[in-house]
Amino acid sequence: MADLFTILAVTAGAVLFLAGTVGxxxxxxxxxxxxxxxxxxxLGLGLVVLGLMPQMGFLxxxxxxxxxxxxxxxxxxxxxxxARSVRGGGER
Amino acid sequence: METGFDIALALLLLCVGGWSVIARNMMTAVIVFIAYGLLLSLAWVRLHAIDVSLTEAAIGSGATGLLMVIAAHKVAGDTKRVVQLSRGFHVLAAVFAALVAVGIAALAFVLPGEPSSLAAPVLERLPDSGLGNPVAGVLFVFRSFDTLLEKVVLLLALIGVWALARDADWGGVPGLRLFRERHSVLTLLARTLPPIGFVFAIYMTWAGADVPGGAFQGGTVLAAMWILVMVAGVRRPPRISSPPLRLAIVAGPVVFLAIGFLGFLAPGAFLAYPEGFAKPLIVAMETALTLSIAVILGLLIAGPPKGEDAP
Structure with missing residues (x-):
């Protein structure tokens, strides 16, 4: 069960990483x-971390x-x- | 599977390294070099050299990268200060670099058959020092003279940077100004991150005795926090003539040398530790070194002192 959760979450995270890189x-x-x-x-890193958490100890x-x-x-x-430097100007 | 990953990593390193060399734009080359350093630190992790990996990421990629970004930014658009080298010079440099690479590779192949390793004797005697991390043991017990010289080199580098100051500015405030005005978002980061970084740096230095970490890594994290505070403009850099600052810079080498000469009294040799006192003395040295490394790295990034009106 924990393994299935890990596989699903880490895969979803990896897909997000791929999509983000393409973007x-x-x-x-x-x-x-x-x-x-x-x-x-x-979200990508969050999903990878969430997926790996059941595989580790609490610490x-x-x-x-x-x-x-x-x-x-x-x-x-x-x-x-x-983003601010793209819009031109520091403080706003 | 793991071999596949290693091969992919090695190929990626070669490609990124090559890209950094042939990049037309100086800023592109610097940014690719930073990415190269991060990939290289991954390679060190794969070789189980966590200490080297941490140092590569912090110093090789982080601190050196930032220095080069600042340098590239300064000369960008200033054609007078960029020396245009002829094509022949480039070819000559490439030939010499290739010769060095081939020479080192050839040496690796003609080494005597049995590689002589000192790892076993080091591990055998390591418990005598009270340390658990073999890297810390080699740095502070078996090769402590090298470590001392490394720290003195850092000091010399800082003097070299300060020597670039104009006479009128000597003793003044380093001229680090990345943003013209205060940046509210950056100020937020400079106020929230340093407490976390401070605790983490102390932990890294302390834990370095038994697990990967140590003075260099902890000092770099401290320096990063200080640089963040200076760049955000939360605190100005101090005047380089300030006595507490000078004291912090030499604290590491001075404590190191003092303990080194103390060795003449007790066990009877330079940099030898008295029986049973190795661990506390090493911790004292690491603490002083962490402070010095942090201050020196921060000041290296902050640059030479510069007057308010100077260009």
Whole structure:
């Protein structure tokens, strides 16, 4: 049961990674590319972490959750900075 | 399956490395080089060299990458400062680089049959030092002289960067200004991330005695947090003439040397540890080194001191 959950979640995460990478390469314009990239950061990595959690002990699972949360924080902020510089001008 | 992954990784490394060399645009080359460093750290993980992998990701890719981004940004659009090399020079450089690569590869093939490894004697004597991580053992017990010199090299590099300052600016504030105005989102990150990074850096240094980690890795994380704070403009870099700053820079090498000379008194040799005191002395050295490495790396990125009106 746990194995089935892992396979489903990690596969879904991998599909998101693939879709996000294709989007990053093919989408027109920086804002659209950022849109594709954030999905990979949030949902793709989240699904991979969620899928791997039942395979680990409690401590390792908590560590992976912490990694995901840190990526959320830095990913969201870096995307904001990039998007603002595309729209021209720093503070708004 | 695993072999397939390794082969794919090696091919990817070759491709990305080649791309970084032939990239036309300097900024592209730098960004590809950073990606190359991250892939290389994955390769070190595959070779079970976690310590090397952490250092490669932090120093080779992160700190060096940031230095090169800043350098590429400074010379971009400034045609006077970019030296155009002739095609012949490029070919000559490529020929010499290829000769070096072929020479090293040839040497690897003509080495004497039985590779001599010191791994077994190291592991046998490691418990005497009180350390559990063989890499930390080699760095601080068996080859501590090399480690000392490495830290002094960092110090010399910083002096080299400071030497680029104009006379009038000497002793002033480093001229790191990536954003013209305060950036509210970046300020948020610079206020939320450092507490986490600070705890993590201390953990990495402390845990380095028994598991992968140590002064270099912990110091780099500390430096990254400081750079984030400086780039976001939450705190200005300090004046380079500030005495506490100078003290922090030399703390690591000074403690290292002091403990080294202490070795003359007790066991009777430079950098030898008295019986039973190896672990506490090494922890003291690692703590001082972490501080020095963090401050030196941060100041390397912050650049030479620059007056307010200087270009």
């Amino acid at each position: 990053l390469l093919r989408f027109p314009g920086t804002l659209a590319r950022l849109h594709a990239l954030t999905k990979v950061d949030n 390792a699972a908590a560590k992976m959750l912490a990694v995901w949360l840190l990526v959320q924080l830095s990913g969201a902020i870096v995307t904001q900075i990039l």
